[in-house]
Amino acid sequence: SILKVESIVTVAEAVGFYYKTTGIWHKTNPMPRNMNLHFVNSNESWIYFINDGKTGVFNNDGKLELDFIQTSVTSAREKKYGKHPTQKPVQLMDHFVELLSNPGDTILDPFMGSGSTGVSSVKSDRKFIGIEISEDYYNLSRERIENLTTPG
Template structure:
């Protein structure tokens, strides 16, 4: 259902598979999707220097390999329907989900433009000490077809990178406290990360959609930079958080 509607953004509360049906076919210029990584397995992590549970909520629990795969296939298919033929989609994930997502994309005929490695210089330490400390996530930048004429603001990204071609390894710290003043979400992405994605692949006035908007960082960056935004989440507390953050701009 529609939770909030303004001139430059609209928020839906509900399952994205249902809410995406409300969106017109081939109407969206860019999608940023941060789907569940399925990491809530009763393990431990480090939070603010203390041991803490990795559990984020029932929405992040695995339903089993097959069901997780089918869920990703369904929402990607739904996103492909609303994405314009020359639009692009960004999908973030850790190794727990991103490889199966890449397979689904190729299976559906999507073309992977780039694989971005987001390196976190301040990543949380590994508490188990039985493997290397996970300090990166992967972003897949894709389009519906290899021949599609997608937007890439090459000159701007080069300027942003000090006059040199921007490479596919991005070193960006995790979300700072100043971006969490309106509330907390366990997987909130930093604005700097979304800024690069949105500014690289959209122009002013274009429409950005996030089917798992969480704390709304995608919407905040989109609206701040004169793009339009559609956000979706199935939990009211996060839709409300998104709305607060965008209204504060």
């Protein structure tokens, strides 16, 4: 996983993005796949870049914010709108979108998957650019974002 993060940072910096930080998303209820063979994967890395300057936005209202966030994985109720094997919960994306951008800013997700970042961005009055290698997931994400289909 470290090599993958380093590779992403190298490519992003080569095209002009400024690397800010990396952190951990801890899943409070991970899938116990292959638990008799190896550790259960309960953490994923996240990476934050900006493309204009080196400071970026940090809407923490004076509160301590750690580079570690805990949420549950995407609920079955929400997952029916995305249908992606590694779908992220909109609640998780809301945390980053609201903390690291302002209304009117543009959010880029180069690994769009099910479109959770796009849903969060659009409902928070941000512009969104999503890139997805799979045409099927791209179309699903586009429809999801255009319809702003979120549970509750």
